[in-house]
Amino acid sequence: MRPGAVAALVAIVAVAVLLIGALAVPFEVRNSAPFGFNLTLDAERGIAVSGRQVVPNYPNFNRVDLDLRSYTMGDSYDLTLYIRPDEPGAPPPPIRTIPLTVPASQIFHRKAPFASPFTTVRFPPIADSAGQAYEVWVERGTRNRDDVVAVWSFKTYSQVTGRVVLGALLSHPAGTAAPSAVRVGLALLLLGFVATFGWLMAGLTTYALRWNRGSQRRPASR
Amino acid sequence: MEGPFTAARLPLESQLERTPQDASWLMPLMLLFLVKQLLLVAIIGPFTGHDEVDHFYYIQRLAAGEGLGVVGEVMLPKETKPYRKYVADYPNNAEVIQPPLYHALLAPISLLVPRGVETDLYALRLISVVIGLAAVWLAYLIAGLVFPGAPLLRAGVPVFVAFQPQFSFEAAIVNHDILVIALFSLVFYLTLRGLREGFSPRREFLLGLVVTAGLWTKTSVGLVLPVVALGVWLGWRDRRWSWGDRVAAWHWLAGSLFLTVVLPLLLVTPWFIRSFVLYGDPTGSRRLQEIPEYGDQAQGYWDMLPDREFWRGRLEDFWGNYGWRQVPFDPHVYRVVWIVWGMAAIGLLAFLIRALVRRRRKAPPLLSRYQWRAIGLMALSVVLLIYGVLYVGTIQFTQSRFAFPGMIGFAVLTLIGVDRWLPERLRPLALPLLVALLMGLNVLTGLRFLIPFYYGPGGGAAISP
Numbered sequence: 052m053r054p055g056a057v058a059a060l061v062a063i064v065a066v067a068v069l070l071i072g073a074l075a076v077p078f079e080v081r082n083s084a085p086f087g088f089n090l091t092l093d094a095e096r097g098i099a100v101s102g103r104q105v106v107p108n109y110p111n112f113n114r115v116d117l118d119l120r121s122y123t124m125g126d127s128y129d130l131t132l133y134i135r136p137d138e139p140g141a142p143p144p145p146i147r148t149i150p151l152t153v154p155a156s157q158i159f160h161r162k163a164p165f166a167s168p169f170t171t172v173r174f175p176p177i178a179d180s181a182g183q184a185y186e187v188w189v190e191r192g193t194r195n196r197d198d199v200v201a202v203w204s205f206k207t208y209s210q211v212t213g214r215v216v217l218g219a220l221l222s223h224p225a226g227t228a229a230p231s232a233v234r235v236g237l238a239l240l241l242l243g244f245v246a247t248f249g250w251l252m253a254g255l256t257t258y259a260l261r262w263n264r265g266s267q268r269r270p271a272s273r
Numbered sequence: 274m275e276g277p278f279t280a281a282r283l284p285l286e287s288q289l290e291r292t293p294q295d296a297s298w299l300m301p302l303m304l305l306f307l308v309k310q311l312l313l314v315a316i317i318g319p320f321t322g323h324d325e326v327d328h329f330y331y332i333q334r335l336a337a338g339e340g341l342g343v344v345g346e347v348m349l350p351k352e353t354k355p356y357r358k359y360v361a362d363y364p365n366n367a368e369v370i371q372p373p374l375y376h377a378l379l380a381p382i383s384l385l386v387p388r389g390v391e392t393d394l395y396a397l398r399l400i401s402v403v404i405g406l407a408a409v410w411l412a413y414l415i416a417g418l419v420f421p422g423a424p425l426l427r428a429g430v431p432v433f434v435a436f437q438p439q440f441s442f443e444a445a446i447v448n449h450d451i452l453v454i455a456l457f458s459l460v461f462y463l464t465l466r467g468l469r470e471g472f473s474p475r476r477e478f479l480l481g482l483v484v485t486a487g488l489w490t491k492t493s494v495g496l497v498l499p500v501v502a503l504g505v506w507l508g509w510r511d512r513r514w515s516w517g518d519r520v521a522a523w524h525w526l527a528g529s530l531f532l533t534v535v536l537p538l539l540l541v542t543p544w545f546i547r548s549f550v551l552y553g554d555p556t557g558s559r560r561l562q563e564i565p566e567y568g569d570q571a572q573g574y575w576d577m578l579p580d581r582e583f584w585r586g587r588l589e590d591f592w593g594n595y596g597w598r599q600v601p602f603d604p605h606v607y608r609v610v611w612i613v614w615g616m617a618a619i620g621l622l623a624f625l626i627r628a629l630v631r632r633r634r635k636a637p638p639l640l641s642r643y644q645w646r647a648i649g650l651m652a653l654s655v656v657l658l659i660y661g662v663l664y665v666g667t668i669q670f671t672q673s674r675f676a677f678p679g680m681i682g683f684a685v686l687t688l689i690g691v692d693r694w695l696p697e698r699l700r701p702l703a704l705p706l707l708v709a710l711l712m713g714l715n716v717l718t719g720l721r722f723l724i725p726f727y728y729g730p731g732g733g734a735a736i737s738p
Contacts, residue, residue, distance in 0.1 A: 216720050263698060
């Protein structure tokens with residue numbers, strides 16, 4: 052195969068993978084929160100509590116990452132994660148109840164510097180979660196009723212495709228000036244991004260193949 | 274004809290080697306960088322870059338002819354209140370402690386933008402994109418100068434710089450750091466050119482002017498001075514030391530060091546004196562230490578060096594902490610990046626060991642003397658900049674971005690490490706893979722963390738107004 056044909060093939064495959072991966076394959080996006088997480092701090096009382104209200108900004112809310120900290124060493128902890136809509140009036144029953152058994156070593160309060168402090172909990176997606184308020188909290192099981200387990204913070208995720216993410220960007224672009232023009236500009240830039248990526252992959256492939264075939268002088272020192 | 278005042282010139286191998294084939298990837302790389310940066314400019318919420326509020330209003334202040342100002346006396350306007358979480362010392366503008374070159378250069382541009390604060394902000398962000406393009410171009414020039422025959426480095430270094438997520442972030446917000454990166458890189462390029470082709474007085478003067486511009490942008494550029502001095506000394510040793518007249522040779526060295534090191538320090542002295550008079554030290558660091566929550570985090574060197582949590586934080590900063598650290602990657606993304614980077618570090622170490630073994634065995638060297646010197650200067654600059662990160666840590670909360678002026682050095686050292694893992698035949702073919710990996714990192718983190726932080730069907734922008 053000629054270098055040009057190989058380069059074109061590489062570019063087409065790369066662009067196809069980018070488009071499919073970015074637009075069609077569902078992945079978990081982290082919902083908006085400062086530093087990525089929500090602190091479970093009751094500021095009025097100055098104490099950490101075991102839950103808080105969250106507002107996912109994407110649909111298909113399907114995952115909570117809990118920064119759990121235990122202060123007593125056992126084998127494991129039985130916990131339950133509850134999620135229910137945060138509505139005025141009498142609290143509705145939880146819409147998700149997820150029992151967990153986590154090894155004590157995983158959530159011991161002293162963490163190794165490079166260890167992730169979060170425990171991931173996935174559950175069936177809540178379809179219409181975008182912009183809805185939920186109360187998320189953790190309770191200890193009977194076996195660990197007297198143990199101290201704190202929830203320092205948690206992160207929430209939604210399973211969506213890149214189309215939803217980019218759609219959100221295009222629907223409400225930043226700034227206040229001429230949103231329609233900005234939207235068109237952004238769409239063109241996204242198209243340009245994909246096209247130049249393909250061009251770069253083709254260019255580098257051609258360059259690499261020509262180099263390998265000895266069309267460029269190689270220095271003796273290498 | 275060579276003489277005592279004529280720079281000896283080596284063949285311009287870098288120029289000869291810059292074949293038209295480079296255009297096949299360089300043009301799309303520059304264009305892709307431009308498009309990516311324009312997207313970032315639009316995606317990153319207004320005033321959510323680190324110190325962006327302060328830098329923007331420093332520029333506005335100069336544009337309005339209000340003078341340099343003093344920290345503690347210059348307040349940010351009331352309309353900045355929604356962005357207070359992105360300001361180190363709200364309501365003070367702490368950035369007026371910085372030398373004013375970047376802000377003075379952007380002030381006329383700010384005056385040319387007719388409509389409103391946000392439009393002005395985005396216009397100034399575009400200048401950062403242009404400066405970022407210059408830095409990527411310098412990465413290409415440096416890689417081509419030092420490694421003309423190594424395709425993975427020659428193309429991989431500018432690719433690495435163009436796709437490094439936090440360099441990209443710097444090149445999409447209003448902050449003088451991007452100009453510091455570009456000037457530091459330019460100083461480096463001129464030093465390496467001089468080392469290769471000889472330091473003429475004209476080149477030394479030019480180098481001194483660029484260093485001066487850097488010092489008037491941020492005093493931390495002073496960290497490049499030992500690198501320049503060493504480069505000039507090496508160049509002198511190659512070309513002048515062999516002169517019969519040793520006195521003339523020493524005079525030449527003194528003149529070279531004056532133009533490249535002493536003159537810039539003299540030219541920036543007025544700023545040092547001003548800072549000393551106003552804040553009690555030449556860089557104003559004491560005043561920075563007084564910033565609540567920042568100064569409180571100051572530590573000693575011996576607290577930071579063995580502290581693994583400190584280094585984890587710096588690694589996180591280096592690769593992914595957008596929006597004044599409000600938008601980090603997730604732990605597993607960092608881990609993947611660190612594993613890949615760690616493998617490159619092992620490759621670099623293996624390369625150094627192999628080079629030493631070959632030297633002991635008197636085998637042909639892996640690199641030319643010029644290449645070794647260039648790598649040595651890059652490594653020195655990286656070490657000095659890491660020292661700079663630690664130094665800031667003794668004053669206040671510190672961040673990896675203070676080492677970003679050495680981004681090209683980081684790229685070169687990383688890619689030497691990557692290069693060593695691959696059989697020679699496969700090295701050029703790794704280039705598309707490198708782009709695909711870095712592109713994947715940018716797209717993945719953009720879609721999973723950055724865009725969702727600001728935008729979402731349910732609102733987004735948790736802390737951006």
